Amino acid sequence: MAFWSEFIVIVAVISSIKAVFGSGLGPSRLSVKCHSRLIVECSCPPKWQLWGKACYLLSETPATWDDSQSDCQAMGGKMAAPRSQEEMTLMVELARNVDLKFYAWIACDDKVVEGSWDCDGQEGSEPFLAWHQGEPNNSESQQDCAQIGQGGMDDVSCDLSSRAFCARQAACIHGLTHIRH
Missing domain, CATH: 3.10.100.10 (Mannose-Binding Protein A, subunit A)
Known part of the structure; x- marks a missing residue:
């Protein structure tokens, strides 16, 4: 369970980096600056x-x-x-x-x-x-x-x-x- 939640966070971080800096295959056309913040939402029964x-x-x-x-x-x-x-x-x-x-x-x-x-x-x-x-x-x-x-x-x-x-x-x-x- 912990592995999958960490894996999802890593994939999200990589996606965010690609969105900001491009895919690495050529210059990015994205001109919007984005910052990401890790959030944790917890709940109880x-x-x-x-x-x-x-x-x-x-x-x-x-x-x-x-x-x-x-x-x-x-x-x-x-x-x-x-x-x-x-x-x-x-x-x-x-x-x-x-x-x-x-x-x-x-x-x-x-x-x-x-x-x-x-x-x-x-x-x-x-x-x-x-x-x-x-x-x-x-x-x-x-x-x-x-x-x-x-x-x-x-x-x-x-x-x-x-x-x-x-x-x-x-x-x-x-x-x-x-x-x-």
């Missing part, structure tokens, strides 16, 4: 929110952390984990549109080693973790899964039922626009 080249959705049905992962996969995505404050702000706004006192699962857990948090998609780097003050606290033991709630993260039992943040790749089309002078 209904109910999903576009952000960059990804689509986000807050699941409708509360479920455990593990079941929420499966639910996100069934919708064509995966449970999301914020990689930046901007991405977390987007997630918070999605949830606030549903419930001002929300809590929702994210793809971060410390199931393997207590206190060592892993976030899906952030392997090999320090995960983005914006904990509420005093968190993670593992106060009731076995608080191995993370939720975002009202602007910060909390560690809670993975067996609680909450909505989840899901993400999937947006459908993006690459193309060229021609600007004539």
Whole structure:
């Protein structure tokens, strides 16, 4: 898929160059100057929110952390984990549109080693973790899964039922626009 989109872009660039400079078989009679700009248009399925080249959705049905992962996969995505404050702000706004006192699962857990948090998609780097003050606290033991709630993260039992943040790749089309002078 990526090969064909890159191939189409290359063909479009070559066509643009030929239009400006001629075919190389003789002098060009074209007197209009053109510039091309690469554009990317992305879209998401209904109910999903576009952000960059990804689509986000807050699941409708509360479920455990593990079941929420499966639910996100069934919708064509995966449970999301914020990689930046901007991405977390987007997630918070999605949830606030549903419930001002929300809590929702994210793809971060410390199931393997207590206190060592892993976030899906952030392997090999320090995960983005914006904990509420005093968190993670593992106060009731076995608080191995993370939720975002009202602007910060909390560690809670993975067996609680909450909505989840899901993400999937947006459908993006690459193309060229021609600007004539």
